[in-house]
Amino acid sequence: MSFLSYLINGISLGSIYAIIALGYTMVYGIARMLNFAHGDIIMVGGFAIFTIVSTLNLPPLLGILVAVVVCTLLGVTIERVAYKPLRGASSLAVLITAIGVSYLLQNVALLIFGSNARQFTSVITVPNLKLAGGKLSISGVTIVTILSCILIMVGLLLFINKTKTGQAMLAVSEDTGAATLMGIDVNRTIATTFAIGSALAAIAGALLCSTYPSLTPYTGSMPGIKAFVAAVFGGIGSIPGALIGGVLLGVIENLSKAYISSQLSDAIVFSVLIIVLLVRPTGILGKKITEKV
């Protein structure tokens, strides 16, 4: 029974990774850049909910809504101010800028909220589920996390395949030049992608902080990096890949925490990345891109 509960908690953690990984994967697929600040947008979302719910005593649902709006605006602003001027510059320059943005968000949060961990009140009030005569208890947060991950995944796939904006995103990720010729506004499409990714980060922030209720300015950076590992694991640029990679990584992390060593679980997760890059650099569902000169 304990194995099953570790597994379910792993899937729940993996679902959060998957939601974060979606943001990474979409931005990477379209703008060909690694948005290092993505993890810190999660933290901003967490603090937005914290401010609304714990400081101002307003309902949690409003908190989530405000967090989504704040993160979306933040994501679009970051793209406009920091990344857009660097379109066409070397990927090294973009990467260093992204690290600068990530660092900036962390330190602004540090100046505003301080480095002490804040106790986050869970925004999810679903009762625990008891199975097998009370032997197996699944917390409400776990259920909501897994369900919202599935919901987001289905919604996103529908959005990309059925709407015009979604098709434009696909086109830009295939070939930016050809997409421009077809009358697609590339800048707007990239901004939309950042908006969607950041909104998802806000939701991931709500779920993450409800599962692990302590909030610091560095809360987002580690899950962000692990979600990137998940995106590479599943195949970067692929949306179902983000789901598979995220869930697998969450399960690996939780099982290694339970059965090997809780201190070494991070090391094991990162070793997964190195093994994946050795064996199959394109990830589970990634496409091999042939390079044209």
Added chain:
Amino acid sequence: MKKNKVLVQNSITYAIVIACWILMQLLSATGHVSSLMKGLMVPLCIYVILAVSLNLTVGILGELSLGHAGFMCVGAFAGAFFTKCMEGVIPSVGLRFFFALLIGAAVAGLFGILIGIPVLRLKGDYLAIVTLAFGEIIKNLINVMYVGLDSNGFHFSIKDTTSLGMEDAGVVIIKGAQGITGTPKAATFTIGIILVLITLFIVLNLINSRAGRAIMSIRDNRIAAESIGINITKYKLMAFSISAALAGVAGVLYAHNLSSLAATPKNFGYNMSIMILVFVVLGGLGNIRGSIIAAVILTALPEMLRGLNNYRMLIYAIVLIVMMIFNSSPKAIEMRSVFMERFKKHKTTAKEAA
């Protein structure tokens, strides 16, 4: 002609470092150096070595490494471990320190090769994330590692000291999260400066050699470099492992500057790697002398202006973003060239008028 120019430029770089050393010697001989400054001298050398070596990866090779502190950590622990083990065998502290430097460099370089082999053959930004992961793995591993030494040889455990199963006379060398304690304080400013000079000698000579030109050609155009027969992976690996080995040297220097060595997020964490990256970016990617100057200014300045300490990290972040946009954005480059042209035109018309 070209060769002479390079020689002159390199000599200026060496001369700056030597001049700094002479200046410090003079100041301390006349008693003008505060104890704060004295405590800062060896860390300054460490940061300069780290910045110059990271510039080899980021500026010359054009790959981003976010695990430079991780390599430093490996070097520090390898060096300190050696010094502790050889306490009875080599009595001279200086000699042990010398060998520790070599061993720290070798171990860090070896890790550089191990990390580089799977990652450097890939295209894209993977090196950044893998080196970041490596830094975290190393910190995690060292914090759970217990190594002891007695007459039966080494004992190893990842649980605690008692599970090492040692004789009573045995010594525990690495104590998990406590790290290594009791390393001799052998590092001095003069040794630091000598190591800075050696680092500069290695890096500058590499840059101006055939291998260095190959490395820079990979940075500028990978496909073109490959098509003229340059072995991409080999040269990438070469630059990356040399950079890692030099970070290891800085680590050994760090370990022998303090009496206890533990892997905390503060000294070997992600923030440290970013700080070194800020030195490199502010000094100019690929500009070795710039790295030295940026490292010295950014280390000494916040120590002197204690009031700014809370905003230090914030300033680093803004420096990264602004420098990158100003230096690399296609629009900013265009604007700068237009401005420069106008400036030149202005000068020539002024000359004609005169």
